[in-house]
Amino acid sequence: MTDEPIRKTLTEFVGAFEVVFRYDWDYTKLMLGDEADGATFVEPGLEDETEDWGARGALLEKYRALVTAMKAAGLEPAFPFPLENLPGFKVRVW
Numbered sequence: 527m528t529d530e531p532i533r534k535t536l537t538e539f540v541g542a543f544e545v546v547f548r549y550d551w552d553y554t555k556l557m558l559g560d561e562a563d564g565a566t567f568v569e570p571g572l573e574d575e576t577e578d579w580g581a582r583g584a585l586l587e588k589y590r591a592l593v594t595a596m597k598a599a600g601l602e603p604a605f606p607f608p609l610e611n612l613p614g615f616k617v618r619v620w
Contacts, residue, residue, distance in 0.1 A: 535588070535595040542585040550581050557582065 546554050557579050562571030568589065576583030596602070609615050 532595045532599050532601075535592045539588040539592040542581070542588040546581045546585045553579070553581075
C-alpha cells in the first residue's frame, strides 16, 4: 500500500482550508450564514455549493475526498475534546 492517495488528498484539503479560513477570511465571514435552515458549514444544504463562493465548494470537495481517503486507510478523526461537550451535539456516523 502506498501513502500517496492520503498524502495527495490531505495536502489538497489543507490548501483549500487555508484559502477559506486564512486568505479569504473577509469573504468567508461575509458569506457565513447563507446556509439552509438546520445546515452546517460542512453540509450547507445548498443546491450549488460554489455559487458566489467557489472557495467553499472547493473546500467541501477536498474535505469529502479526504474523508473517503481516510476511511480507505482505516483512519478516523481525532477530535481535540469529547464532542458530547458541544451544545446541541448530535451523533453522526463517520
